[in-house]
Amino acid sequence: MGSQAQSKLPVIDFTNENLKPGTESWVSACQAVRNALEDHGGFLALYDKVGSDIYNSIYSSMEKLFDLPLHIKSRKTTEKPIFSYTGQLSRIPLFESVAIFNPLSLEDCQKYTQIMWPEGNDYFCESVNSYGKHLVELDHVVKRMIFESYGLEKKKLESLLESVDYVLRGYKYRTPKEGESNLGVAPHSDTAFLTILNQKVEGLGVKLKDGEWFEVDASPSLYLVMGGDALAVWSNDRIHACEHRVFINSKIDRYSTGLLSYAYKILEPQQELVDEEHPLSYKPFDHYGYLRFFLTEEALKSNSRIKAYCGI
Numbered sequence: 001m002g003s004q005a006q007s008k009l010p011v012i013d014f015t016n017e018n019l020k021p022g023t024e025s026w027v028s029a030c031q032a033v034r035n036a037l038e039d040h041g042g043f044l045a046l047y048d049k050v051g052s053d054i055y056n057s058i059y060s061s062m063e064k065l066f067d068l069p070l071h072i073k074s075r076k077t078t079e080k081p082i083f084s085y086t087g088q089l090s091r092i093p094l095f096e097s098v099a100i101f102n103p104l105s106l107e108d109c110q111k112y113t114q115i116m117w118p119e120g121n122d123y124f125c126e127s128v129n130s131y132g133k134h135l136v137e138l139d140h141v142v143k144r145m146i147f148e149s150y151g152l153e154k155k156k157l158e159s160l161l162e163s164v165d166y167v168l169r170g171y172k173y174r175t176p177k178e179g180e181s182n183l184g185v186a187p188h189s190d191t192a193f194l195t196i197l198n199q200k201v202e203g204l205g206v207k208l209k210d211g212e213w214f215e216v217d218a219s220p221s222l223y224l225v226m227g228g229d230a231l232a233v234w235s236n237d238r239i240h241a242c243e244h245r246v247f248i249n250s251k252i253d254r255y256s257t258g259l260l261s262y263a264y265k266i267l268e269p270q271q272e273l274v275d276e277e278h279p280l281s282y283k284p285f286d287h288y289g290y291l292r293f294f295l296t297e298e299a300l301k302s303n304s305r306i307k308a309y310c311g312i
């Protein structure tokens with residue numbers, strides 16, 4: 001992985017302490033974020049705030065969580081749709097995923113931990129809470145940059161930031177058995193507003209605008225930021241949801257983590273992003289309604305689930 005100039009998927013540097021709103025480097029990063037999202041639906045963020053202690057502790061915590069017996073890790077942890085354990089799926093047998101709702105809140109992390117380890121597990125709880133906070137910090141910067149790059153009012157950004165739920169997901173992929181496919185997750189885009197992914201072991205690929213697949217490097221300071229269906233609605237299709245996939249090529253189990261955001265208030269395409277060239281493409285959007293719709297027969301038989309749900 002090289003600099004932005006060498007990588008086909010733009011790499012945007014968030015490690016510079018001087019990257020502050022109003023500075024020249026901020027304005028150019030805003031433009032780079034917008035261009036990358038409009039071109040590819042995503043970009044790579046160089047982000048070094050997660051120190052090695054938190055990085056190692058989140059992945060060792062995730063390993064312990066996935067090591068729990070299936071009947072424990074699949075316990076119900078929230079009433080919200082889709083934020084539960086997923087795994088043992090016949091079409092992608094290598095894949096398992098867990099979801100911790102609202103990792104920013106120590107109380108919610110404790111609630112989750114208590115369900116998995118009734119005897120307590122402070123190490124897990126603190127790792128998830130600290131890692132979640134760092135990823136939310138990056139998420140806020142990126143969202144702010146998106147709003148500024150389109151010249152939208154700060155009030156609108158604040159209102160969005162106040163109306164999203166965060167979910168921290170952990171993913172585990174076992175290595176394939178002999179004769180088994182090495183597909184981890186088939187090409188798809190996420191239903192979230194924004195997804196921020198890190199991988200401990202490589203395997204993640206992103207579809208670029210020219211249709212070529214770009215393989216993402218595994219690094220503690222490299223985070224793939226991707227737009228999901230909700231960002232496509234919000235941006236009135238200026239930004240498309242980023243297509244990505246996972247293949248397991250390693251000889252060891254693959255672990256990755258992701259922070260995903262979901263709006264709990266109705267989200268509408270920004271009127272500033274509607275013009276002759278970009279006519280209004282979506283009706284007001286209920287994100288949780290969409291998550292419930294997503295696995296219905298009607299959704300599955302459509303070409304585009306987001307268009308079937310709220311397209312104009």
Ligand SMILES: O=C(O)CCC(=O)C(=O)O
Nearest residue numbers: 171185197199204246256
């Ligand atoms: O494991 C990864 O890196 C990505 C997983 C993913 O894209 C998903 O489950 O939606």
Ligand SMILES: [Fe+2]
Nearest residue numbers: 188189190244
């Ligand atoms: Fe995904």
